[in-house]
Amino acid sequence: DQQVKQNSPSLSVQEGRISILNCDYTNSMFDYFLWYKKYPAEGPTFLISISSIKDKNEDGRFTVFLNKSAKHLSLHIVPSQPGDSAVYFCAASAANTGNQFYFGTGTSLTVIP
């Protein structure tokens, strides 16, 4: 049972434009969410996180939005750069579950120069 879903396996965006990656979850106990970026032959690297007490978190070109009522989060990358081309995973966890994170299946982003 996939508790975290990324319904778009791939996304292509022109350089300089906005990339929007989406993630849905089903477990209402999730209260912490992260985005990871993964290049081939490397492990995922942390990008940005958000806790359920917020609805937005920004870090440079990256912004994560959380809509708790819709159980939906999104990652916005503005402006998109060719180096952003990678697979992006969203992950979620619930309080008191240690480092047990539930990951989506990933979205492969291609930024076209």
Add this chain to the structure above:
Amino acid sequence: KAGVTQTPRYLIKTRGQQVTLSCSPISGHRSVSWYQQTPGQGLQFLFEYFSETQRNKGNFPGRFSGRQFSNSRSEMNVSTLELGDSALYLCASSPRTSSYNEQFFGPGTRLTVL
């Protein structure tokens, strides 16, 4: 600071064999988690160890086991390998066991079961 290291990077085994994968966390990190990544399934949580104790366990059969040593290094063992165990196995370390921190991932071990 050195990152998370995993050995070996690639492994080929046959059905029925067993395999042991190793993970060395970032110095000072006491939590090590293991994940299985397969195409179409994303990363599936296997288990987490903290201070040599299993803290959490995912929904995997008992053929998958692990342990953590006093220096926080961790090993994962899979017995009686099946074709479906072919996957990328990732370990991740964190300074503490908490839902509210990021994990640092190693490059993974690519296991192929023939």
